[in-house]
Amino acid sequence: MSDEQTLDLLEAKIKELRELNETDGIDLSAAIAELEEKLAVLRREMYSNLSEWERVKLARHPERPYTLDYIGMVFTDFYELHGDRLSGDDPAMVTGLARLDGRTVAVIGEQKGRSVEENKQRNFGMPRPQGYRKARRIMRLAERFSFPVITLIDTPGAYPGLAAEENNVGEAIAVNLATMARLRTPIVATVIGEGGSGGAIAIGVADRILMLENAIYSVISPEGAAAILWKDKDKVKEAAAALSLTAPRLHELGVIDAIIPEPLGGAHRNPAQAAAALKDALIRNLNELVPIPTDELVVARYNRYRGIGRYRTLTER
């Protein structure tokens, strides 16, 4: 039994006792209180010391709020826009205009599905070239009207397949990177779940990069790394640890700017609370970015990316 399953079981037990308490009039309050305290302790213990792999599982939790869930809770007046104007509309990439704290913003986010049917439609949150190009169109629209761009990253990666290559997915990602690097409006990117490689950074170049506490962001999936580097598909835990893909590690490394706290147990335990924290963080960051003159903003963003990387300097013999 996983730790989370233990917690679920405890929760269910408490609920059962509560019902008994109410319907049958038997006083179980002492037992309930004891169990609840036990649960709280367990939870704190468990989540204060999550392993990387446990975070990967949380980031991928099927009940975790997805882009459209957050859009519903964080923004008002969301007006979805469709299509890349070139050949298609990709449901794995959701784009539109919305209002946040009275301000019109462009929202761009990767969208997973929950049911089999939905996942077929949303392609498990793996965007196709049409999705990246739709995102780019909306970025340019935002730039034209000085709407800040909010991106929500949640993807296992760009969809790998014949049609994606036939539509030059490499170019779609590359041009997005170049476009975002110089876009003349503020950009705030947040990894809300899985930040999967090229598929994530294709909407992830920003003035501020935020991560939800249990989100992950990585150049390769632990499964991919295990298979390629360890040549052993079972080494996912080792790979997850080695890749430094958690929010705290990435914050330490200076690659992300802030961590948005999640409810104890993960965003899915209390989506409203997670959304409130995300909203707070987005507003705070926009309030800092919007007053900056555009030229300055773009230079600062450029310099951030120009300076990224770690290497050793060799000294002249």
Place this chain on the structure above:
Amino acid sequence: MSDEQTLDLLEAKIKELRELNETDGIDLSAAIAELEEKLAVLRREMYSNLSEWERVKLARHPERPYTLDYIGMVFTDFYELHGDRLSGDDPAMVTGLARLDGRTVAVIGEQKGRSVEENKQRNFGMPRPQGYRKARRIMRLAERFSFPVITLIDTPGAYPGLAAEENNVGEAIAVNLATMARLRTPIVATVIGEGGSGGAIAIGVADRILMLENAIYSVISPEGAAAILWKDKDKVKEAAAALSLTAPRLHELGVIDAIIPEPLGGAHRNPAQAAAALKDALIRNLNELVPIPTDELVVARYNRYRGIGRYRTLTER
């Protein structure tokens, strides 16, 4: 027998007599001279008074030089560039860099095929969305390096078909119009054969619009107009006349800037001569356009298109 066939027959007869003259030693020079004079008179008569429909046939003449023929004769160092970077490469649209009079230019032209095989490949010179988007990519490339853009128009129209609509051909044309209207480098467009409607103007917005003497340029083909307006497919001659699609008429109307003279009988009678005239015209126009400061050039182009159209002013009652 068509007039052109009569000419062909006369030419063949003269050639025959010449051969006889040489091989058999019979002196036929008097007869030959007489026939030659007759031929010249006939030709002048015929071509000085071409009907619109006859010009349509000349513009579509299967031996007429096509874009790649002119590229070979007008430019040096042609370096073809392929692909729209999005999904395909359209052989009905040829693009590349080349040198003209020592200057690097971008060349964009519609390409028909001559054989059945070639026409299948070139799609009878009807570009697909991929072709227009490739053209746009090359326009932007040219702008980046201040290369003048030379376009050669020769198409029955944009390819009409399912795949074209699936790839939003309307957008492909529309965005080209907007792009060319403001492109920050000189553009010279020449209709070398058929200027077919939206498929033509999609590479036809320019600082100078030239036409070869026997080229045509029209909002609809005479066949299309006959079918739709006359509701009679046989009324092509009437339609051709009504549409004002010849170079002299369009020059009179002030829509094109200059007519490039063709050899007597049409460009196919002497492709080298036609190419020389085209080259002359292109160099002359570039020499005028290149020194103009870019801001001024773009404003002038904008004003040209802003002012195009003919309407009646209503007076206040």
Place this chain on the structure above:
Amino acid sequence: MPIFKDKKYFRVDLEKKLDESLWIRCKSCGQLVFKRRVRENNNICPHCGAYFFLTAKERLESLIDPGTFIDISEPIMDDDPLTFTDTKPYPKRIEEAQEKTGLASAIILGSATVTEIPIVIGVMEFQFIGGSMGSVMGEQICRGMEEAIQRRVPFVLVSSSGGARVQEGIFSLMQMAKVAAVRTRLGDEGIPFISIMTYPTTGGVQASIASLGDVIIAEKGATIGFAGRRVIKDTIAEELPEDFQTDAFALAHGVIDRVVPRESLKEELGKLLSLFAEVA
């Protein structure tokens, strides 16, 4: 122009109703329905939900706040630069179209408000020679965009057109370039352009101004595309799917942003405009 002899300068006034007949028959369900009820219902059949054809004036009425329309069109009408005659002279066609529609040309242009947000709006009239774009429509669209820049309000264009005004030959083709050129200025100036595609938006209109919206909304049931079924069949004899160039086809292929039922069009437009409101 005999019928407009003494009306050289005619403007659109939505307050005057031209047609006073009381009843209309629905082509879809065959029911005879009370015309005022249909009008009040966005020209949707109260029995079966089918859309009645909307004239440009009716379309305007269905979209804007009542009483806010002011005609700002140029006082111009179609000329006949090619002296064009097919089965009848072009001036005769213009005259008939003017008589039929009560409009000077195939487009209405004015200022108005939508949910109190000021805009400049152009609406094409399909009954005026198929809503085709000649020199006058081109000029009015440009005028509308310039006015929107001047007033710093969004520009809304409702398309309903088969394409180019063939009778104006090369001039009609050149309107595509003209409107596209002027459209680029809206981008420079940060003025939003909402393109609404209705039945039908095809040919040279779809391949120019209609496809250049910052946002493109299609009315449910719109036909959207460049080359029509007939042209494709005549040219390459290709088999076409049933949903070819429908609203759903356009949405699936990334051509448009949304498909909106007629009854929600005004509300959606208002919602969208409000998101741009602080900009313009």
Place this chain on the structure above:
Amino acid sequence: MPIFKDKKYFRVDLEKKLDESLWIRCKSCGQLVFKRRVRENNNICPHCGAYFFLTAKERLESLIDPGTFIDISEPIMDDDPLTFTDTKPYPKRIEEAQEKTGLASAIILGSATVTEIPIVIGVMEFQFIGGSMGSVMGEQICRGMEEAIQRRVPFVLVSSSGGARVQEGIFSLMQMAKVAAVRTRLGDEGIPFISIMTYPTTGGVQASIASLGDVIIAEKGATIGFAGRRVIKDTIAEELPEDFQTDAFALAHGVIDRVVPRESLKEELGKLLSLFAEVA
């Protein structure tokens, strides 16, 4: 780095030949061929025409005017920011790669001339951890572009890479954004960027700098794409055509401008550069 203990700052010098063996066996036809003859023949088998693998140095030699290369790389080498260990520690991999290739990193960067036209050129070394892009490669590419701007000469990049340097984790991913950002400056400054894709150009390199060339030339036989066959098969188990991600596939889908056989690559590059020559 034991082997480079007393060579902290190593630069590429094409004049020194590392490998002095005389004969080589062609994997394609099995013939034993004289190595110098192969070299003089652009590393193409004189018997069967197969391409031998080119090291970065050999690639450079095959493209530029002899004796014109000057190393302008930053004096840097790979760090180990994550203290990464899989089946062996990352620093060990770097050391082995340096030993094997004689290079400090997976890219050579220098100035040179091609048919007497001065350029800045970067060449990736596939034998150095699959030519993967880590912080050093990202920095050298940016340095190369900045140098090209400084000197007002074209930038040429020869890619041969499987993608990101996974061992550097997020830093390797960020290099994609870094090189793309700096690439935009070439456009502003009117400096041409010619991207040459060779076997293989995939993953994060194809999805960033390699796809952003003003002109993209592929060497005949190059593999070009984002997600490789194995990833696709593992993820969605899709049937792939035989020509998948070949040079012909890339050309047909508009990914590249040209496919050029190795023996013409220098000549074509010279021709292309000469068209840009008056610009830079």
